[in-house]
Amino acid sequence: MPKLASALLAACLSASAFAAQAQLANTTAYTTAAVSVRARPDAHAKSVARLAAEAPVQVAACANGWCQIAVNGIAGYVPRLSLSQQPNGSFTEGAGYTNSQGNRVRSPTRTADNQPPAGATAQCRDGTFSFSQSRRGTCSHHGGVAKWL
Numbered sequence: 001m002p003k004l005a006s007a008l009l010a011a012c013l014s015a016s017a018f019a020a021q022a023q024l025a026n027t028t029a030y031t032t033a034a035v036s037v038r039a040r041p042d043a044h045a046k047s048v049a050r051l052a053a054e055a056p057v058q059v060a061a062c063a064n065g066w067c068q069i070a071v072n073g074i075a076g077y078v079p080r081l082s083l084s085q086q087p088n089g090s091f092t093e094g095a096g097y098t099n100s101q102g103n104r105v106r107s108p109t110r111t112a113d114n115q116p117p118a119g120a121t122a123q124c125r126d127g128t129f130s131f132s133q134s135r136r137g138t139c140s141h142h143g144g145v146a147k148w149l
Contacts, residue, residue, distance in 0.1 A: 039076055050126070074143070106131040109128060
């Protein structure tokens with residue numbers, strides 16, 4: 001009898017995990033924390049990019065605990081548990097920085113509608129918008145520049 005209960009529990013958990021993975025396929029999802037995008041669905045695979053928390057991504061498919069995603073021209077895999085169907089509101093804008101010319105510059109930020117905020121000069125590969133006043137180092141901690149505005 002205990003073997004039957006264990007088998008039934010394992011089947012239920014597998015079905016639940018499969019259903020959760022299927023819910024994200026062909027949708028927009030959000031990273032729950034900063035996460036590395038991998039070239040293959042393997043924790044030891046080469047990292048092709050790093051995404052910030054709450055980065056919106058397009059999910060193509062999920063299987064075996066990994067989801068195939070695309071964001072700003074980057075394609076790869078992230079762990080299923082690093083994605084959520086809704087943003088969790090954890091992203092906070094940084095305190096800014098002083099650039100090489102001595103000017104205070106606003107930290108990269110996100111917008112709810114993914115449209116550039118006033119004064120943004122570039123969109124970073126992790127989906128944030130930069131206010132950099134020079135091209136050097138722009139989006140350096142955000143995966144590089146996806147496009148200049």
